[in-house]
Amino acid sequence: MIKTIRAALCLLLVSAGAALAQSEGHLRVTLLTEQAQRALRVAKSTCFVMSGSQSQLHAETALHEAQAFEQMMKALIDGAGDPALTAERDPAHSTELSRIQRMSFGVTRSAEQIVSGDFHSVPMRLLLSRNQDVADGLLAAARAAGPRYLEGDFSAEQQAALLHLAGQRTLIEELLRDLCYLRLSLGSAELPAQMIEKIALFESINTALIEGDAVRGLPGAPNIGIKLGLGQVASKWVALRDLLAAAANGEALEVRDLQKASVIGETLSQRLTRLMGKYAAL
Numbered sequence: 001m002i003k004t005i006r007a008a009l010c011l012l013l014v015s016a017g018a019a020l021a022q023s024e025g026h027l028r029v030t031l032l033t034e035q036a037q038r039a040l041r042v043a044k045s046t047c048f049v050m051s052g053s054q055s056q057l058h059a060e061t062a063l064h065e066a067q068a069f070e071q072m073m074k075a076l077i078d079g080a081g082d083p084a085l086t087a088e089r090d091p092a093h094s095t096e097l098s099r100i101q102r103m104s105f106g107v108t109r110s111a112e113q114i115v116s117g118d119f120h121s122v123p124m125r126l127l128l129s130r131n132q133d134v135a136d137g138l139l140a141a142a143r144a145a146g147p148r149y150l151e152g153d154f155s156a157e158q159q160a161a162l163l164h165l166a167g168q169r170t171l172i173e174e175l176l177r178d179l180c181y182l183r184l185s186l187g188s189a190e191l192p193a194q195m196i197e198k199i200a201l202f203e204s205i206n207t208a209l210i211e212g213d214a215v216r217g218l219p220g221a222p223n224i225g226i227k228l229g230l231g232q233v234a235s236k237w238v239a240l241r242d243l244l245a246a247a248a249n250g251e252a253l254e255v256r257d258l259q260k261a262s263v264i265g266e267t268l269s270q271r272l273t274r275l276m277g278k279y280a281a282l
Contacts, residue, residue: 025149026280027083029142031072033166036138037269038069039107040173043131046111047180050119053258059115066108073101093145100137106130128186131177135170142166154280160217161279164205168233169272171202175244176265183253195248199241206234222282229275233268240264 022030045062049055074080077097079087088094106126113123143163150159178195181187188194205216210230212220221227243261247253 022280023153024085025151026153027085028076029146029149029162029166031076031083031085032138032142032145033163033170035069035072035076036135036142036166037170037173038065038072039104039131039134039138040170040177041065042069042107042111043127044173044177044180046114046127047177047184047186048258048262049115051180051184051255051258053180053255053262062111062115066111069104069108073097073104077101090145090148093141096137096141100134100141103130103137104134107134132174135174139167139170156217157219157222158279158282161209162276164209164216164218165272165276165279168202168205169269169276171198172240172265172268172272174198175202175240176261179244179247179253179261180258182247183258192248192250195244199244199248202237203234203241206230206237210234222279226275226278229271229278233271233275236264236268236271240268 042062042065045058045065048058049062075083075085077088077094079085088097107130110123110127113120114127146159146163150162154162175195175198178187178191178198182191182195208216208218210221210227212218221230240261243257243264247257
């Protein structure tokens with residue numbers, strides 16, 4: 001199980017490395033969406049540490065992802081040599097990324113404190129209150145800048161598919177975090193109902209990617225390979241959905257349920273990442 005999770009983490013790092021071959025605009029969108037996923041992964045892994053589920057592994061993950069998040073935010077704003085990025089030239093976009101960066105310190109640095117054993121109310125409150133806002137802000141930034149960054153590389157339909165797949169990958173992390181929050185009685189009283197809504201959203205978007213949805217700008221799976229890949233996502237999703245729905249409906253959770261959900265979630269994330277590559281290669 002630990003090997004499976006580590007392999008999935010390596011895949012995320014490889015995907016970022018592979019992005020070096022992309023145009024800078026495509027690279028920026030890829031990294032923005034990965035940052036959104038990473039912000040939630042930091043919160044999820046920190047919660048898993050608190051739950052006693054594979055604490056050492058998730059402590060290492062939380063620390064690594066927090067450090068990688070801060071480095072990448074700086075690169076997206078100021079530029080970097082690796083990955084090859086110039087400083088952000090759009091003043092409004094740069095200002096928004098700087099705002100998100102400042103807010104994100106409450107997530108990354110609080111995670112580091114909590115993982116080290118400091119359960120003081122300040123880092124707990126900052127982590128709980130800010131990780132979703134950081135992720136939402138990054139996805140919104142990717143969607144807003146997407147047409148400017150991706151124009152010339154991809155059609156409008158490809159752009160829509162790439163951004164929806166990135167959103168699905170982020171939603172997986174969000175639901176895994178929620179599952180852990182629920183077990184530890186963290187979050188609001190509305191969390192179970194919100195989880196049910198997110199489950200329905202994931203399923204509706206996967207269906208839209210397969211069958212098409214004019215409102216979402218999705219024409220449907222463009223070839224049999226992508227259609228089969230989306231079908232494999234739907235098939236694997238069932239096992240995770242059942243765990244999530246059971247928890248949201250009040251069933252007691254064991255640590256092994258968190259571990260199982262985490263492994264399934266990483267597999268889904270891998271499949272969604274591969275699908276993004278297939279859409280980009282069209």
